[in-house]
Amino acid sequence: MNKVKSLYIHVPFCHKICDYCDFTKLQYFRNFAVKYLDALEEELKAYQIKDLKTIYVGGGTPTALEDDLFEELLKIIDPYVNGVEEYTFEANPESLSLDKIKMLKSHGVNRVSIGVQTTDDKILNMVNRDHTFEQVKTAIKSLKETGIDNINVDLILGLPHSSETILRKDLENILSLNIKHISCYGLTVNPHTVLFNKGYKEPEGDLLRAFYDTVEEELTKNGFVHYEVSNWAKPGYQSEHNLTYWRNEEYFGCGLGASGYIGETRYKNTVNLSQYIDRVFVNEKELVSEKDKRTYQIMLNLRTIEGLDISFVKDKQEEIDSLISSGLLIKKDHKLIPTYEGMMVLDQILLKLI
Amino acid sequence: MDFSQKKIRNFSIIAHIDHGKSTLADRILELTGAIEAREMKDQILDSMDLERERGITIKLNAVTLGYHADDGEDYVFNLIDTPGHVDFTYEVSRSLAACEGALLVVDATQGVEAQTLANAYLAVDNDLEIIPVINKVDLPSANIQMAKDEIEKKIGIPCDEAVEVSAKTGLHVHELLEAIVRGVPAPNGDPKAPLKALIFDSYYDPYRGVIVLVRIKDGEVKVGDKIRLMQAGKEYQVIELGIRTPKEIKTDSLSAGQVGYIAAQIKDIKDVRPGDTVTLVETPAKEALPGYRIMNPMVYCGLYPVDSDDYQDLKDALEKLTLNDASLQFVAETSQALGFGFRCGFLGLLHMDVVQERLEREYNLDLILTAPSVIYKVHMTDGEVINLDNPSKLPDASKVSFIEEPYIKANIMTPKEYIGPIMELCRERRGIYENLDYFDDTRMVLTYELPLSEIVYNFFDKLKSYTKGYTSFDYDFSDYKRADLVKLDILLNGQVVDALSSIIYRPDGYHRGLGIIRKIKTVIPRQQFEIPIQAAIGGKVIARCDVKAVRKDVLAKCYGGDISRKKKLLEKQKEGKKRMKKVGSVEVPQEAFMSILSIDEEEDN
Numbered sequence: 001m002n003k004v005k006s007l008y009i010h011v012p013f014c015h016k017i018c019d020y021c022d023f024t025k026l027q028y029f030r031n032f033a034v035k036y037l038d039a040l041e042e043e044l045k046a047y048q049i050k051d052l053k054t055i056y057v058g059g060g061t062p063t064a065l066e067d068d069l070f071e072e073l074l075k076i077i078d079p080y081v082n083g084v085e086e087y088t089f090e091a092n093p094e095s096l097s098l099d100k101i102k103m104l105k106s107h108g109v110n111r112v113s114i115g116v117q118t119t120d121d122k123i124l125n126m127v128n129r130d131h132t133f134e135q136v137k138t139a140i141k142s143l144k145e146t147g148i149d150n151i152n153v154d155l156i157l158g159l160p161h162s163s164e165t166i167l168r169k170d171l172e173n174i175l176s177l178n179i180k181h182i183s184c185y186g187l188t189v190n191p192h193t194v195l196f197n198k199g200y201k202e203p204e205g206d207l208l209r210a211f212y213d214t215v216e217e218e219l220t221k222n223g224f225v226h227y228e229v230s231n232w233a234k235p236g237y238q239s240e241h242n243l244t245y246w247r248n249e250e251y252f253g254c255g256l257g258a259s260g261y262i263g264e265t266r267y268k269n270t271v272n273l274s275q276y277i278d279r280v281f282v283n284e285k286e287l288v289s290e291k292d293k294r295t296y297q298i299m300l301n302l303r304t305i306e307g308l309d310i311s312f313v314k315d316k317q318e319e320i321d322s323l324i325s326s327g328l329l330i331k332k333d334h335k336l337i338p339t340y341e342g343m344m345v346l347d348q349i350l351l352k353l354i
Numbered sequence: 355m356d357f358s359q360k361k362i363r364n365f366s367i368i369a370h371i372d373h374g375k376s377t378l379a380d381r382i383l384e385l386t387g388a389i390e391a392r393e394m395k396d397q398i399l400d401s402m403d404l405e406r407e408r409g410i411t412i413k414l415n416a417v418t419l420g421y422h423a424d425d426g427e428d429y430v431f432n433l434i435d436t437p438g439h440v441d442f443t444y445e446v447s448r449s450l451a452a453c454e455g456a457l458l459v460v461d462a463t464q465g466v467e468a469q470t471l472a473n474a475y476l477a478v479d480n481d482l483e484i485i486p487v488i489n490k491v492d493l494p495s496a497n498i499q500m501a502k503d504e505i506e507k508k509i510g511i512p513c514d515e516a517v518e519v520s521a522k523t524g525l526h527v528h529e530l531l532e533a534i535v536r537g538v539p540a541p542n543g544d545p546k547a548p549l550k551a552l553i554f555d556s557y558y559d560p561y562r563g564v565i566v567l568v569r570i571k572d573g574e575v576k577v578g579d580k581i582r583l584m585q586a587g588k589e590y591q592v593i594e595l596g597i598r599t600p601k602e603i604k605t606d607s608l609s610a611g612q613v614g615y616i617a618a619q620i621k622d623i624k625d626v627r628p629g630d631t632v633t634l635v636e637t638p639a640k641e642a643l644p645g646y647r648i649m650n651p652m653v654y655c656g657l658y659p660v661d662s663d664d665y666q667d668l669k670d671a672l673e674k675l676t677l678n679d680a681s682l683q684f685v686a687e688t689s690q691a692l693g694f695g696f697r698c699g700f701l702g703l704l705h706m707d708v709v710q711e712r713l714e715r716e717y718n719l720d721l722i723l724t725a726p727s728v729i730y731k732v733h734m735t736d737g738e739v740i741n742l743d744n745p746s747k748l749p750d751a752s753k754v755s756f757i758e759e760p761y762i763k764a765n766i767m768t769p770k771e772y773i774g775p776i777m778e779l780c781r782e783r784r785g786i787y788e789n790l791d792y793f794d795d796t797r798m799v800l801t802y803e804l805p806l807s808e809i810v811y812n813f814f815d816k817l818k819s820y821t822k823g824y825t826s827f828d829y830d831f832s833d834y835k836r837a838d839l840v841k842l843d844i845l846l847n848g849q850v851v852d853a854l855s856s857i858i859y860r861p862d863g864y865h866r867g868l869g870i871i872r873k874i875k876t877v878i879p880r881q882q883f884e885i886p887i888q889a890a891i892g893g894k895v896i897a898r899c900d901v902k903a904v905r906k907d908v909l910a911k912c913y914g915g916d917i918s919r920k921k922k923l924l925e926k927q928k929e930g931k932k933r934m935k936k937v938g939s940v941e942v943p944q945e946a947f948m949s950i951l952s953i954d955e956e957e958d959n
Contacts, residue, residue, distance in 0.1 A: 009912055185910040192586055206878075209906040230910045244912055260916040266918055286918055295921055303912060326882055346908040348882055351931060 004262055005053040006244040007080060009040070010255030011073065012060040014272070017192040018117075020156065020187060024271045025060045031140075033069050035277045036256070040092040041076045043254045045280050052324030054086045054241035058113075063095040067253070070100055074107040081108045086240040088113055088152075094131040096139040101146045111239075112143055113183075119173040120166050125160055129195070133173060140177050150237060152181035157201035157211040159187055160195070167211055171218045180237035182216045185230050209344060217341060229343045230305045246300045248293070254281075264288050292324040294354045302346060302353075307337035319352040359464075359545070359611040363538040364432040364569065365485075368477060369459035370467040378459060378521035379435060383600075383747060385527055386419040388413040412611075416452075416567055416613055418597040419675055421778040423535045432569075432613035433536065434554070435663075437812065450476055451644075452554045452569035452613065455483040455538030457530070458511070462488045462496035462518075466504040468767045468799075474509045475837035485537045486513050489532060492520035543610030548575035548639040551608075551616075555792060556623075556677055562594065563600045564620035564677070565750045567613075571643060574609035580635040581618060584642040586625045589635055590618035623677040628755070651683050651699025652760070652831065653706055653810055654743040656724035656853060657713075658695030660933050660944065663718055665694050665913060668801070671717035672696060675709060687744065691853045691937045692722055692947075697744055700726075703810060720933055724853045725950035731758040731834055746852035748841045751892055758834040759805050763788070765828045766800040772821040775799055779816055783808035784837075784859060803832055807857070842867055844874065845888040845895070847937045856950050860891075868897040873949040878942060880904035885940055 013028040013036075014021075026032070055077065065073060080161050081087060082252060088111040089104055096114070104112065118124060119133040136153075143151055153174055157167065174182060186208040189195050203211075224232040225354040228246060231239065244251050253260030271282040288296070294312055301308035311334070313320060320336065323329045328342035328349055342349055369375040419431040445683045456477040460466055477484055488501045502513040517533050519526040541850045543550075551568040559565050575581065575592060582589045594617040596604040607897075608614045620626060629645035659668045672684050683699035691865065700706040706726060713719050730749065731738040733755045744747060764785075769778055773790070780787070789801040809829070817825055835860060844854035854874075858866050867889030874887050878901050885901040909920055934941040 009824065089842070190912065205904065205906040206902075212906065227907055229912070242913065245917065251914070253914055257915065259917070261917075268915060292921070295924070296917065299921060300922060302913070318501070328882070344906050344908060345882065345904055347927070348904060348907050348926070351928055353925060354928060 002252040004049075004252055005051070006241055006249070006251035006261070007049060007052050007055045008241075008251055008253045008255075008258055009044075009055070009057045009077065010253070010258040011057060011062040011065065012036075012058065012256040013064045014061045015064050016128055016130045017194065018129055019198070019200075020159070020189070021139055022188075022190040022193050023060065026256075026273060028061075028064045030069070032273060032277075033065055036273070037072055037076060038071060039277050039279060039281075040073075040255055042279060044076065044080070046281075047244075047252050047254070049080050049252055052084050052278055054088075054244060055080065055084055056088045056090075056241040057260070058090045060094060061092050061115075062089055063091040063100055067097075067099055067103070069076065069101055074109075075078055078107060082148065084108065086111055086150075088239070088241055090115065091139070093135040093139045094144075098142050098146075101139075101142050101148065103120075105146045106147060110148060111150040111152070113154065114139060116153045116174070117156045118159055118162065119170045120162075123161050123166070126161065138178065139178065145150070145195070149176075152183060152239070153177070153179055155182065155215075156184045157184055157186045157215070158208050160200055160258055162211075164210065164214060167214055168218070171215065175218070175222050181231070181233045181239065182219060182224065183231050186212070212344060226305070226340065226343075229346060243304065246304045247306070248297045248300045261288075262318040298353050299320070299350050301337070302338050302349060303343070305337055307332070307335040310334050310336055313353050316353050323349055323352065328351060359371030360540045361427065361544065362430045362432065362541055362907060363455065363534050363612040364434065364453045364611070364613060365455040365457060365534060365538050366434045366453045366477075366482075367457045367459055368470075368473040369489075369867050370461070370464070370470045370473075373459050373461040373464065373467075373470070374521045375459050376488070376606055377434075378457070378489060378519070379433060379526070381521050381524050382431075382433060382531065383417065383419065383679055385524070385531060386421045401801055416598065417600045418613060418654045419599065421531055421535070424532055425535070429535055430612075431531075436761040450480040450482060450769070452552055453480075454541060455485060455489045457534075458484050458509075459489050460501045460505060462490050462498050462501045463493050465501050465794075466508050468765050468953065471509060472828050474511070483538055484511050485530075485533055485712075486511055486516040488516055488518045488522050491518045492525060496783070508793065524530060542572065543572040543573055545572070545610040547572040547577050547610075549579075549632065549634045550635045550639045550643055550651055551575065552643050553583075553626065553628050553630045553632060555628060556626045558674055558677060559617070562617040562619070564623055564626050566616045566620070566626055566632070568608070568616055570608050570610050570612045570614075572610050572639070574607055575616065575632070575636070576607040576632065581616070582635050582638060583625060583627075583630050584633055584639070585627060585630040585645070588620075588625045590620055592616055592618050599867050614951075623674060626677065651681060651701060651917045652762075652806060653700045653702055653707060653726045653728060654697055655700075655726040656689060656692065656712070656722075656726075656744065657684070657696055658689065658692040658722045658853075660720035660722055660935065662693045664922050666716065668696065668713070668719055668721070671713050671719060672698070674717075675712060679709075681696060681705070689724075689746070689853045690850045691942075692724070692935060695722075699743070703813075703814070720944075722853075722935060722944050722947050724947050725839070725856055726810050727812065727857065728760050730760075730839070730857060733757065742857075745841055745857045746855040748855075748857060751840070756836055757839045758836050759807055759857075761786075761803050761832045761835050761837060762806050762809065762829040763832040764800075764802050764809070766802070766817070766825060767793055767797055767827075768800065768825040769796055770798045772825065772878070773800065775818065775820040775826070776800060779813075779820055780804060783813065804829075805835075805837065805859075840891050842870070843890045844870060844891060846874075846878075846940050846942065847885050847938050848888075850890075851937050851942075853947055854950065863891050864896050867891070868899075870950050871897055871899050874897050874946050877945045877949060878940070880907075881941060883939075930931050 012024050012026050014025045015028050043157050087109045089109050090113045092115050121132045189202040209329055218353050219232045247293050250261045255277050259268045266286045267282045268284040269281050297312050329336050358934045367375045416434045421429045421431050423429055434452050458474055486505050489496050491498055502516055505511055506513050517530045518652050519530055551570045551574040553566050553568055555567040556564055577592050579592045596602050597607050597614040631642035633639040648869055659665055676682050684696040687697045688694055729747050730742040732742050735753055735755045785802040785804045791799045793799045839857050840860045842856050842858045843850045871887040884903045887899055888895045889897040934943050
């Protein structure tokens with residue numbers, strides 16, 4: 001079992017719920033958080049976790065925990081950190097204090113991913129984000145001063161009231177921070193989100209595409225490599241943890257609503273906090289057949305420029321030829337690699353190949 | 355039960371759609387103890403899911419009920435259901451031929467409608483005793499006197515004996531049952547005469563073969579008898595007889611006046627035609643019963659399996675449906691775009707809809723329907739006349755001398771304030787004005803001759819929306835008339851799609867063409883390349899629009915939990931794609947082939 005090299009840990013608490021969020025998240029209450037960490041510790045121990053290469057702590061908002069509980073969380077994870085090459089924490093700018101940064105550093109965290117979304121303070125306020133761009137700058141400065149310079153910033157494309165002008169300003173602001181990794185996600189408006197309830201419609205595909213084109217143009221010009229549909233990185237700074245998913249490799253998933261993939265099984269934890277605290281962790285299990293595995297391989301591998309080994313789609317020669325001739329895929333040695341155009345219309349490719 | 359003829363009452367219920375016929379039937383079933391209220395699904399006679407959902411009765415059905423009347427005697431009621439919609443006149447006449455009486459149900463809040471009239475006349479034609487029933491008298495808006503006056507004036511049936519009921523609450527339904535005992539004549543067939551039994555319906559049972567529903571007019575049939583279907587000329591041995599209450603109850607014999615079923619190990623559904631007469635081989639009747647007038651289909655469309663492997667299943671299913679639907683016709687045809695399928699003829703649009711849904715639901719078939727067409731008479735320059743039921747087969751214009759199309763005579767009954775809009779609609783649809791009459795103080799009857807092709811295309815919906823639903827409509831075939839007609843072709847990605855061709859009135863060409871391509875544009879999903887959609891007449895493109903190439907189609911976030919969800923979604927999309935037809939390199943969903951029907955002219959501006 002020790003070939004599982006990645007671990008995801010979910011921290012579901014937030015001080016404020018963002019309008020667009022459809023992750024597993026809860027309003028932060030100290031006494032829940034205390035019980036939650038106890039349960040999490042037990043869940044981690046139940047797996048035989050060792051020799052990890054990557055750890056990723058996401059949310060919710062991991063930094064929403066008060067300092068003592070934050071330290072507690074780091075201690076719970078400590079036993080698994082030895083030998084880890086990439087150890088990421090997600091953070092919100094407003095709760096990423098210098099004290100927390102120091103704790104991260106001392107526990108071996110070497111990568112931080114910050115939910116910036118946009119640098120336009122008015123829009124941030126409108127979608128119930130609790131920070132300003134000034135706080136982002138301060139947090140990043142502190143991170144760098146503390147010695148954590150592998151920093152990612154998340155942006156959302158197509159937020160309400162956004163525009164090409166605002167996007168260009170966002171990119172200019174973010175580039176000025178001199179960071180290593182940028183993720184840009186087209187806004188999705190899912191049911192059960194505040195945006196959905198407000199009647200906000202997802203931006204049109206053509207508009208999102210125009211936004212992606214701008215991002216692609218600006219970031220590649222500034223030395224970033226577009227290595228996955230929504231991810232750009234300076235050479236050598238691709239997210240190893242996330243590449244685990246896209247390589248269709250196994251990972252442990254712990255915490256409320258977390259998903260994992262071990263052996264032949266993909267599983268999803270309960271999203272019900274009291275169940276979780278009662279130590280009922282896994283809620284759904286999917287046995288991955290050979291055929292499923294192939295489907296996963298295709299849909300995940302083709303998201304990145306590492307591409308898909310052609311042996312998985314041996315029977316689709318005709319489709320492959322047509323995808324190559326229409327400029328969506330390129331063939332390099334025994335790999336099929338999506339072009340930028342191909343990444344943008346990946347589902348069209350997948351429907352032909354799965 | 356006592357089956358002596360004088361205790362039997364055979365009757366149908368006739369009514370305009372929504373006037374409460376099925377609810378009344380349920381109430382009668384309940385009061386005669388055929389079913390306990392708690393085991394009733396609402397409206398038990400409408401046994402097809404489809405009927406229940408749409409609130410209409412499509413296939414007739416029969417049930418035998420016992421009734422203990424106030425005179426202390428026990429009676430046997432045979433209630434034979436009729437469909438209410440104009441498309442199904444044929445089936446109504448079938449049911450009526452098996453009865454001596456009919457309940458004419460009129461909604462006290464609506465009064466007499468065009469269909470009530472049409473069905474009442476059918477009953478009169480069949481020499482039935484008619485009992486007027488005023489329904490929905492419990493509603494505050496009920497106007498009982500108005501309904502009675504209308505029945506007396508418009509149909510000419512006295513209403514002294516009319517029964518005022520509420521099928522919903524059950525009010526006075528008991529009185530109605532008594533009125534049936536008194537008012538519907540007992541059958542007067544000769545039980546000693548040679549057997550004559552009228553087949554009014556049939557269905558297929560996997561264990562017993564074809565089950566034949568009959569009304570015994572004369573004579574008697576017993577289990578073990580050898581019978582002959584007079585028209586089909588086939589002979590069988592009776593293995594089971596019975597009545598339906600609605601549960602089947604086996605009997606040893608059925609005799610004059612009774613309604614019941616015969617099982618005789620009939621294997622081939624094609625041998626049993628409603629309207630045929632069953633007699634005994636030993637002592638045959640000299641002549642058959644009059645049978646039914648077979649209605650000819652008025653509307654045709656192509657019916658294709660989405661998956662070409664289902665062709666044989668579709669054929670079997672169509673054969674089974676024609677068993678009790680003589681008006682449904684089909685012949686094999688091929689389409690370049692859709693492959694192997696059938697050209698099917700229907701009595702009207704509802705009939706077409708019902709057949710499609712039954713095929714999809716009861717036989718689990720995925721179907722593509724092409725837009726309905728009428729039969730055109732194409733006069734060739736060499737004098738030959740072709741009956742054309744498939745627009746794509748219209749010969750080259752240079753060989754065609756002229757084309758005639760079928761007209762119908764439509765009676766539209768409407769509150770007078772809507773006369774203006776309706777006349778405007780009929781004018782747009784090339785209607786020929788015939789008459790305008792007062793029906794009563796508030797309603798008028800408009801008579802128009804209209805091309806059937808214009809009715810097929812979005813007419814009912816328009817009529818309904820122009821008049822807020824306060825209109826009833828009834829039509830009959832009138833004759834063929836010459837018209838300036840041309841074939842409109844639709845091209846997808848430069849390629850003519852035969853299944854999308856239609857025959858249209860030339861002056862409407864541009865409008866109709868634009869409407870169709872715009873509608874198709876909304877149903878064809880964006881694909882990797884731009885798809886031009888063109889409308890062309892005689893090889894000349896008259897309108898064009900494009901489905902733009904897809905520019906973004908990807909899940910932005912695909913981490914941990916998103917992965918399984920995304921896979922499921924992709925697999926579902928893949929399934930959905932299988933339901934599309936590939937025309938050249940373009941994937942076309944089913945709806946596109948019907949888009950000729952649903953275009954909205956308002957969008958054309």
